[in-house]
Amino acid sequence: MTIESRKRGYHHGDLAQALIDSTVDLLEDKSPTQLSLREVARAAGVSHGAPAHHFGDKAGLFAAVAMQGYELLEIKMHESQAGRTDDRARLRAAGEAYVRFAVQHPVHFSIMFQPNLVHSSEEYLASRARSRAVLEDCVAALLKPTGAEQKRIHATVITLWSQVHGFANLWLTGNLGDPADHALLNQLLSAMLGSLSPRNPQK
Amino acid sequence: MTIESRKRGYHHGDLAQALIDSTVDLLEDKSPTQLSLREVARAAGVSHGAPAHHFGDKAGLFAAVAMQGYELLEIKMHESQAGRTDDRARLRAAGEAYVRFAVQHPVHFSIMFQPNLVHSSEEYLASRARSRAVLEDCVAALLKPTGAEQKRIHATVITLWSQVHGFANLWLTGNLGDPADHALLNQLLSAMLGSLSPRNPQK
DNA sequence: GCCAAATCTAGACAATGTCAAGCCGCGCGG
DNA sequence: CCGCGCGGCTTGACATTGTCTAGATTTGGC
Numbered sequence: 001m002t003i004e005s006r007k008r009g010y011h012h013g014d015l016a017q018a019l020i021d022s023t024v025d026l027l028e029d030k031s032p033t034q035l036s037l038r039e040v041a042r043a044a045g046v047s048h049g050a051p052a053h054h055f056g057d058k059a060g061l062f063a064a065v066a067m068q069g070y071e072l073l074e075i076k077m078h079e080s081q082a083g084r085t086d087d088r089a090r091l092r093a094a095g096e097a098y099v100r101f102a103v104q105h106p107v108h109f110s111i112m113f114q115p116n117l118v119h120s121s122e123e124y125l126a127s128r129a130r131s132r133a134v135l136e137d138c139v140a141a142l143l144k145p146t147g148a149e150q151k152r153i154h155a156t157v158i159t160l161w162s163q164v165h166g167f168a169n170l171w172l173t174g175n176l177g178d179p180a181d182h183a184l185l186n187q188l189l190s191a192m193l194g195s196l197s198p199r200n201p202q203k
Numbered sequence: 204m205t206i207e208s209r210k211r212g213y214h215h216g217d218l219a220q221a222l223i224d225s226t227v228d229l230l231e232d233k234s235p236t237q238l239s240l241r242e243v244a245r246a247a248g249v250s251h252g253a254p255a256h257h258f259g260d261k262a263g264l265f266a267a268v269a270m271q272g273y274e275l276l277e278i279k280m281h282e283s284q285a286g287r288t289d290d291r292a293r294l295r296a297a298g299e300a301y302v303r304f305a306v307q308h309p310v311h312f313s314i315m316f317q318p319n320l321v322h323s324s325e326e327y328l329a330s331r332a333r334s335r336a337v338l339e340d341c342v343a344a345l346l347k348p349t350g351a352e353q354k355r356i357h358a359t360v361i362t363l364w365s366q367v368h369g370f371a372n373l374w375l376t377g378n379l380g381d382p383a384d385h386a387l388l389n390q391l392l393s394a395m396l397g398s399l400s401p402r403n404p405q406k
Numbered sequence: 407g408c409c410a411a412a413t414c415t416a417g418a419c420a421a422t423g424t425c426a427a428g429c430c431g432c433g434c435g436g
Numbered sequence: 437c438c439g440c441g442c443g444g445c446t447t448g449a450c451a452t453t454g455t456c457t458a459g460a461t462t463t464g465g466c
Binding site: 047048053 | 412415416417
């Protein structure tokens with residue numbers, strides 16, 4: 001129905017994307033277990049067999065959602081770096097962008113980190129690796145001048161990634177407070193990122 | 204069939220527990236989406252309606268798994284503290300126990316942190332809160348002597364919890380390397396926990 | 407303008423979730 | 437010792453789902 005058709009002029013416009021959108025919408029209220037392909041098809045206004053044609057499988061549909069999530073994350077992370085010169089500020093911005101992405105796109109984030117829900121195709125793995133590389137670059141830029149060896153950088157990446165990833169996860173699952181309380185989120189997030197740098201917290 | 208019956212002498216012995224065990228076993232190979240209640244029933248050797256009688260629902264069954272997971276986690280965390288006096292060592296042991304629990308019981312861990320899969324009963328929330336309290340106590344014990352205020356303690360709990368939780372999550376999802384590579388796990392984990400203390404890493 | 411390929415529909419079938427009704431064996435009162 | 441009630445479990449039934457196949461419809465290239 002929408003005039004914008006991202007790929008080409010198909011029958012429907014862009015059914016694949018419409019199905020992904022419907023899936024994300026529906027997953028805001030239900031778990032992946034409760035979601036049915038037929039329901040997705042109904043929401044998109046097509047016949048019950050259409051999803052299978054594009055994605056083959058429920059796992060295939062989830063894989064599409066996950067890959068779109070990785071793209072979105074990568075964009076957000078890159079945006080967060082724009083115009084920043086201070087390495088430490090870049091690192092912090094990257095971490096914050098990671099968490100904000102998770103909060104803004106909880107469905108994507110959730111699917112992205114449940115690999116047993118998706119068919120791990122090559123594309124999928126590539127998307128995953130690419131979004132990780134952004135974080136890695138930030139850490140490398142920060143630590144390189146200090147003459148840190150590669151191993152140290154790797155360890156720092158894992159520590160930082162774990163921190164923001166865990167925070168996002170715990171927040172989304174309601175373990176840190178009401179997931180709708182944005183003020184609390186900002187407070188906790190800046191408290192955590194303030195202690196991010198291992199040496200001297202400058203705030 | 205087994206002689207050990209945890210509760211009482213029912214028809215089956217202890218069907219509820221048997222169904223939970225079957226569920227965990229099956230979830231090692233399949234996603235919650237692919238799992239069917241009837242399959243669980245078959246694995247436990249009972250009729251297809253039995254699970255509904257005990258747990259009502261797929262979400263109810265998952266809730267039972269999650270609660271058992273919280274109990275297990277609490278035990279592991281307490282065990283890790285046994286005989287330790289140094290506060291810093293306690294904290295590190297708690298963090299390590301958290302990750303090791305996740306690795307040893309990946310199914311429980313996964314279900315525990317997908318609240319939309321379960322019916323959040325009161326028991327469920329209570330289990331969740333209890334296992335969290337252990338971590339909180341460790342941090343409080345470590346920071347109290349330094350005269351830190353409550354707010355600081357809370358922020359530290361969140362930071363530490365995020366770190367170990369995120370690490371466990373990333374590891375289980377294969378984002379840090381082959382999830383079967385135990386040597387790598389030990390290496391990464393100690394690297395991360397080594398930088399755990401914000402002041403002076405003593406290694 | 408027409409043909410082949412791609413997109414989507416429609417129908418069918420086994421399997422699943424879920425509900426209601428019934429069966430079975432343990433425990434209790436006599 | 438015996439029947440009887442009750443909770444654990446089974447059985448049967450039905451709507452819904454995943455998945456496959458064949459067919460209808462449109463698009464793009466020649």
